[in-house]
Amino acid sequence: MSEEQPDMPELKIESGSGTEARVEPLQLGKRLRQIRQNQNLTLEEASQKTGLARSTLSKIENEQISPTFTAVQKLAHGLDVDIPQLFAKPKSSMASGRRVLTRAGEGTAHPTSTYEHELLSTDLARKKMIPFKTRVRARDFEDFSDWVRHEGEEFLLVLEGEVALYTEFYEPIALLPGDSMYYDANMGHGLVSLSEEDALVLWVVAR
Amino acid sequence: MSEEQPDMPELKIESGSGTEARVEPLQLGKRLRQIRQNQNLTLEEASQKTGLARSTLSKIENEQISPTFTAVQKLAHGLDVDIPQLFAKPKSSMASGRRVLTRAGEGTAHPTSTYEHELLSTDLARKKMIPFKTRVRARDFEDFSDWVRHEGEEFLLVLEGEVALYTEFYEPIALLPGDSMYYDANMGHGLVSLSEEDALVLWVVAR
DNA sequence: CAACAAAATTTCCTATAGGAAATTTTTGTA
DNA sequence: TACAAAAATTTCCTATAGGAAATTTTGTTG
Structure with missing residues (x-):
């Protein structure tokens, strides 16, 4: 997995001088x-x-x-x-002044029966978004035992192939490369490839 | 711009009873x-x-x-x-049970001198993530008057071309299609294309 | 529906936030 | 340096928030 260390600049003078009392000064x-x-x-x-x-x-x-x-x-x-x-606390959940690189294909593999996920930026803990590229093997809605459903929101961009996004409450919708969707992840959802090949999509989940 | 209407599941009773005045009364x-x-x-x-x-x-x-x-x-x-x-508004950020589609190229254009942003999923207000595709016109770090800097975290995936990501505190780093980065957006950042052509990237910002 | 108690509101001051203008500090340029 | 222009701060009032105590409202029981 790829990572980087800076060559050490002053990371943050962190505005405020001196010692900040423990809780809730909220400058x-x-x-x-x-x-x-x-x-x-x-x-x-x-x-x-x-x-x-x-x-x-x-x-x-x-x-x-x-x-x-x-x-x-x-x-x-x-x-x-x-x-x-x-x-809100000014600090973002991730330590200030950090970045991580994931080279193409170097993410963390996470295969399931219907998908082949490649988690990106895994070196970074406590981040707000979870990005991953997914190779869609599912060909049929029947491939799902049940809807996928979880807290948060989800953004989806089709990179290759042709897919159909199934979501609760809606008709399935066909998507081509470049098309994107944004939806409430609490709503059941699932993705299938419509072509012979596996499709490739980018997913970003915000919790 | 693309949009969808479901065939009518209960979209949102919109929590609160009565009439909520439009903006910002924040009772x-x-x-x-x-x-x-x-x-x-x-x-x-x-x-x-x-x-x-x-x-x-x-x-x-x-x-x-x-x-x-x-x-x-x-x-x-x-x-x-x-x-x-x-x-915080008592209700969850996005109305439950909704989704929006943005067809390739149908996002909201938002050009600047150095970038050509195409905002995606703009029909959805108050979402946690802001996704956009960007055509990178900048060729040189000098093209920036100053770092871009804002609250939140940012995920970047290169779709086409070759780019260099400049960030404060770090050396610039070259990225090829498929490569991705995740970083604290409070840290100054900027992107340039390294090839003759404009590069194309996907950006997702979580605030 | 009195009569009382408990809770909420209003009154009436004092302390402090908000605005206009004066003053000081910073910044950029010769 | 020195100076001018711009920006930030301070001063000095007026308007309004905060607190103690009086008043009104609400709710319960005979």
């Missing part, structure tokens, strides 16, 4: 400043977008005041971030 | 009252748990005042709900 100010700066906005511009005064924004960012909820709403709306996202 | 007051009552707490008890005055709680629940962020923190902590959860 709203720092957070907002990051968001604003990522969008390349001055306080003045942000002020116009949000309807809050420059001074107010400054004080919020410097944690001199605790914004009211209505202020937070204006902020979120004006800067186009949704509120849960605003308060 | 914080109602929400809090629900939470408190679900825990069988009187205002007095909630007051003790949160450290906020009865009267304040009452006013917040009745939307007579807009709580400060510190008040919201006390509430969340005292009633043991986390803040993102507090603000």
Whole structure:
């Protein structure tokens, strides 16, 4: 399996200075400043977008005041971030500043009776998405004992061949290379190849 | 753009009764009252748990005042709900039991100077992943004014051509069709085509 | 339907958030 | 360096959130 180690740059100065108390400081100010700066906005511009005064924004960012909820709403709306996202821990589940490579064909094989999965990016734990390429051996809906069903959402892109996606509640649908689907994975689903050959698809699951 | 209508399974009763006003009312007051009552707490008890005055709680629940962020923190902590959860729409992200199709080439075009994005599954709002196919026009790292950087994680699969992925902290890496990468999108990143032709890649972003 | 108790709301202050304008700091350029 | 322009911060008010206590509402029992 492939992996990489950086040649060690400073990984993260991690904004905040010193020691952060354990739970829930939730540096709203720092957070907002990051968001604003990522969008390349001055306080003045942000002020116009949000309807809050420059001074107010400054004080919020410097944690001199605790914004009211209505202020937070204006902020979120004006800067186009949704509120849960605003308060979610900034860290993504995966350690910051990492990446993994999987060369073609070098994923982790995971065969079943109907599919031949090749899991990608397996070196990375706790990631939000699970990507895998799948060779579809199933030729018939009867090949399934039952629907596949699990938490989360699923994105599907056909790479080669012709397939039919069966899902609960809907008619099966034929897909050609380049076609893609996005669906709720809680809804039963299954894939079959419509041609003589096995089909090849990319799947990405978000939990 | 492609879309589908099922032959009518119960699509969504859409949880909440009554009429929900369109955007962003986010009935914080109602929400809090629900939470408190679900825990069988009187205002007095909630007051003790949160450290906020009865009267304040009452006013917040009745939307007579807009709580400060510190008040919201006390509430969340005292009633043991986390803040993102507090603000998250109660219902699951995508309406249950739905799927959307995007035929090859039928995505939503979104060109920039260096890329030609084709957004997929755009008919589906509030999904966890954002998939798009991108034609990479950039030939040179200099084509970027700066790193692209945003919340979330990113999965990349090369479909055609040869590309180099530039990321902060790491050496650029050359990728061929079938190769894939998974990385933290907070880390600056950018993609260039290494061949004469534009390259084609699939990107999936999870926020 | 009184009469009471428990809970919720309102009142009436004090403390603090929000806005306009003045001041200071930063940034870029000669 | 020095200076000008832009950006950020601070000051100084006004508006509004937060708390203690009074008032009203709700719900229960004889």
